Amino acid sequence: MDTRKIIxxxxxxxxxxxxxxxSDQMAIRKAQxxxxxxxxxxxxxxxxxITIKSPGRADMVLKKKSGSWxxxxxxxxxxxxxxxxxxxxxxxxxxxxxxxxxxxPENFDSxxxxxxxxxxxxxxxxxxxxxxxxxxxxxxPDIFSTYVRRHEGKSVYLVPGLLKNSxxxxxxxxxxxxxxxxxxxxxxxxxxxxxxxxxxxxxxxGTWQAICDGRVSDSAMxxxxxIIRTFAALTVADFSENSTAEARxxxxxxxxxxxxxxxxxxxxxxxxxxxxxxxxxxxxxQEQIYxxxxxxxxxxxxxxxxxxxxxxxxxxxxxxxAGTK
Numbered sequence: 126m127d128t129r130k131i132i133x134x135x136x137x138x139x140x141x142x143x144x145x146x147x148s149d150q151m152a153i154r155k156a157q158x159x160x161x162x163x164x165x166x167x168x169x170x171x172x173x174x175i176t177i178k179s180p181g182r183a184d185m186v187l188k189k190k191s192g193s194w195x196x197x198x199x200x201x202x203x204x205x206x207x208x209x210x211x212x213x214x215x216x217x218x219x220x221x222x223x224x225x226x227x228x229x230p231e232n233f234d235s236x237x238x239x240x241x242x243x244x245x246x247x248x249x250x251x252x253x254x255x256x257x258x259x260x261x262x263x264x265x266p267d268i269f270s271t272y273v274r275r276h277e278g279k280s281v282y283l284v285p286g287l288l289k290n291s292x293x294x295x296x297x298x299x300x301x302x303x304x305x306x307x308x309x310x311x312x313x314x315x316x317x318x319x320x321x322x323x324x325x326x327x328x329x330x331g332t333w334q335a336i337c338d339g340r341v342s343d344s345a346m347x348x349x350x351x352i353i354r355t356f357a358a359l360t361v362a363d364f365s366e367n368s369t370a371e372a373r374x375x376x377x378x379x380x381x382x383x384x385x386x387x388x389x390x391x392x393x394x395x396x397x398x399x400x401x402x403x404x405x406x407x408x409x410x411q412e413q414i415y416x417x418x419x420x421x422x423x424x425x426x427x428x429x430x431x432x433x434x435x436x437x438x439x440x441x442x443x444x445x446x447a448g449t450k
Contacts (some may be wrong), residue, residue: 222282307357317377337429372405373397
């Protein structure tokens with residue numbers, strides 16, 4: 126074989142080798158980019174128990190019974206916030222990553238995915254079978270990602286999202302903050318007493334009347350509707366450990382009562398200020414003291430003049446005691 130043929134053959138072999146190497150590298154990079162589902166086959170609808178362990182914090186145990194969730198911390202149990210739980214379950218179901226950053230257990234601490242440093246989330250069904258079990262570590266380099274490891278897994282993945290925000294909460298962050306959960310259409314009477322006075326009643330035709338200064342007057346639904354809806358869906362900002370005396374609720378500043386169509390009552394007592402923007406409150410059937418935003422409370426006790434004018438402050442010439450120009 127002459128020299129030219131040998132050189133040509135060697136060149137062809139080099140080309141084929143280059144193509145093979147390039148294809149092999151592409152296959153490797155493609156495999157590395159392939160997303161891994163860290164909660165494969167996870168079904169949020171089957172979730173019945175969630176255990177959350179966080180460093181330096183008591184374990185949180187959430188359980189579902191008859192469609193409702195409760196949160197237990199220590200020896201006390203409370204109604205849980207269904208929206209917060211739904212958010213966590215959604216985040217877990219979306220945990221996918223194409224970035225494996227380590228498979229060396231010696232690196233677990235540096236990514237904060239070790240048992241002692243991670244926020245551990247274990248989700249089980251009503252038969253106690255594990256649906257998902259993950260350890261959430263620190264934020265990634267871009268802040269908007271999180272290092273995650275499956276329980277008993279050796280690989281650490283970088284997952285998009287601030288995942289610890291959904292799981293690492295104080296007890297108050299898991300508790301249900303809805304006070305009454307009422308159907309506003311079932312409220313027939315509404316009254317305010319104390320430092321403010323107001324009486325509203327629903328007629329047989331479904332319209333509302335206001336009793337102002339001892340006189341009955343038809344009121345604008347534009348004013349009454351928001352009052353009733355706000356009271357029915359009132360939420361709290363936080364839960365207080367203060368005593369009734371400390372919250373100045375032994376003699377409430379104001380009492381708001383709604384009477385339902387079945388004759389039952391829901392009562393809200395307002396106490397002293399916690400700060401410029403918040404006020405202490407409690408309901409008639411619980412000892413728990415709440416912290417409520419004043420912005421919500423302001424709309425619950427309008428004056429009679431505001432009711433008459435559809436929720437708007439009276440015009441200067443309509444104000445009580447206004448003289449005639």
